[in-house]
Amino acid sequence: ASPASPVAYQSDPVQTIKTNVVGSVNLLGLAKRLDIPILQASTSEVYGDPKVSPQIESYWGNVNPIGIRSCYDEGKRAAETLFFDYKRQHGTKIGVARIFNTYGPYMSVGDGRVVSNFIVQALSGDPLTIYGDGSQTRSFCYVDDTVDGLFQLWKKQGSFSGPVNIGNPQEITILELAETIGKLTGVKVKLEHKELPENDPTKRKPDISLAERELEWQPRIALEEGL
Ligand code: UDP
Secondary structure, three states, rough: OOOOOOOOOOOHHHHHHHHHHHHHHHHHHHHHHHOOOOOEEEEEHEOOOOOOOOOOOOOOOOOOOOOOOOHHHHHHHHHHHHHHHHHHHHHEEEEEEEEOEEOOOOOOOOOHHHHHHHHHHHHHOOOEEHHHHHHHOOEEHHHHHHHHHHHHHOOOOOOOOOEEEEEEOOEEEHHHHHHHHHHHHHHHHHEEEEOOOOOOOOOOEOOOOHHHHOOOOOOOOHHHHHO
């Protein structure tokens, strides 16, 4: 059977924004009181549907404040604001990582994101569900690379705060991803087009020159190898 498609921004919106904003205030307060560094797992979603590509950290983004994924995007954006306010007001040692699409082993079958959906669909003999025409792009980073980037930022202990992009700049269209997964699974995949979710970014690719410079980090695992 096809996996269900629960995606992050379709989970309860109020809970999503609460976790990001109230959770950040609570934990920033704790970090301040205990005088310990704190790292925010932010997201490429702060760039929204970007008008600048690749996305560089100085780009302010293009986010719809009232759309279906806004609770997630704006929640992360507000959390970034809070992190930098705590740094400015209290000297809290912060790090902010903007994590781009990540994939790897142990993703849940029903995760709903595209890499696990396509692999599960291909292996089950189901058609691959392409949202829209599949021309939208993403840049997928293997989880070990993402974790390593976060760890390099963590080691800075607030001496470098970012925000810094953590992602793999190897950009592909969703149609190309479907073809690649067909090739790697050895399955003659069929495609089924579905409606594109509202405000689905048309492109996404990180500029990682800041991470290369400040963290001496870059991803090592190419997409086909990771898949
Ligand atoms: N997508 C798709 N089929 C799926 C799941 C996702 O075509 O079964 C598309 C989705 O519309 C988006 C891209 O793949 O353009 C990445 O979606 P995902 O939910 O993995 O991550 P995000 O949208 O947060 O980048």
